[in-house]
Amino acid sequence: QARIAAELPVLEAELRGSTAQEARLKDLRPAIARKFAELDRTLALDRAGDREGALALVRAGEGKTEMDEIRRIIEAMRAQEDDLLMGYQRHAHRIEAMVGIGSVVSVGIMALLAVLALREAARRAALSRFLPAELAPLLERGGGMDQGGGLRLGERRHAAIAFVDMRGSTTIAERADPETVAALVTGFRRCVAQAARETGGVIDKFMGDGALVVFGVPEARRDAAAQALAFADRLEGLVAEWNAASSRDPVRIGIGVHCGEVFVGVVGDDDRLEFTVLGDAVNVAARLEQATKTFGITTLVSQAALHAARASGGEWREVSRSPLRGRQEAFPIYGRAA
Known part of the structure; x- marks a missing residue:
């Protein structure tokens, strides 16, 4: 949770100026909070010895619903970045492979940050091709x-x-x-x-x-x-x-x-x-x-x-x-x- 909390402000700064992406990030924050709250409740029941209660909470599907919503938001954000910068998907997949199975939310955020960094690098490379190195x-x-x-x-x-x-x-x-x-x-x-x-x-x-x-x-x-x-x-x-x-x-x-x-x-x-x-x-x-x-x-x-x-x-x-x-x-x- 601490890792994701640290990444979200960075992502927010990178997306500033994109109305659609800012709106999605606004929806993503509470969805992540609800997912972690569900995980905390499940773990608390398990630690208290109420294994049946924990399993019942999982079977209720609340966590899956929240995870599906998180995936939907992240996929929408990724789709817009695809339109802005072709070819970033290959790099995003490399990042996901290095991170491993991990948290889906964390991987998605890190992939988006990588995309934004690549887009910025491409823009700077274009400047360097056409302008004197000093300028x-x-x-x-x-x-x-x-x-x-x-x-x-x-x-x-x-x-x-x-x-x-x-x-x-x-x-x-x-x-x-x-x-x-x-x-x-x-x-x-x-x-x-x-x-x-x-x-x-x-x-x-x-x-x-x-x-x-x-x-x-x-x-x-x-x-x-x-x-x-x-x-x-x-x-x-x-x-x-x-x-x-x-x-x-x-x-x-x-x-x-x-x-x-x-x-x-x-x-x-x-x-x-x-x-x-x-x-x-x-x-x-x-x-x-x-x-x-x-x-x-x-x-x-x-x-x-x-x-x-x-x-x-x-x-x-x-x-x-x-x-x-x-x-x-x-x-x-x-x-x-x-």
Whole structure:
């Protein structure tokens, strides 16, 4: 009885919000109480030596009626959980097998708890498949944007953006077999992931042989631009180390870094959520990455990013003031000083 009494509040908390299940649990409590009361009366008669009285109470069928009602309620609860989450029955049966013959009521409650836990695990697994690893747990916790809850609605945020691209991948794909191309892209993505992880970046998405990395999300950071510059420097170093350890032709990359106001949020439904960063700052970072091909420089940075990062003037030199592609106004861009 103590075990079941401890399990019922847990089950009640898990079912909160489901009107039908809460109503069934409300009926289940008195049914369990009546069953235990009948068992107590039967045991009391037996212990007092009134074996005939105890048998008469059993034959009266009161206990069977209560047990049938308990089974009916639990089966109704299980049926609804079946509709919500396909496939849980197999796991529930495993739990019942481990528990053994035991109390039917206790096993039923434990099975329902297992079902709810599996459903929650499936939902979290879905989040992890579609969202960056840094954001999935935050979305679970809720709260404001800095705690992840605001991701559902999205908000404007000052952030730093780094666009990365692997040079010559099209030519490589034409000459190499698919396995070689896949291994090359995987190696490149590992370098990007490591650099982002070490410098506080969130990988918005990989796009073939390219990547979009964001800094200052979900927590707003004053040093987001400095983090983005550190990311570019670290990624250049990791790719150089990767090239040095390989006998293939060196992989070349281009990196564009800019900062400004963007929209940050999670879009989509629960079946497929997608983290997204939108705004002109993203477009500028992409244009800077494309300009690295024109100027033959690995990393190009905007004046806004350098100012926000408080970067030393001796570390960077002005490369051009020409308008970026698709723009008309002059736009100063910078590369690393020799």
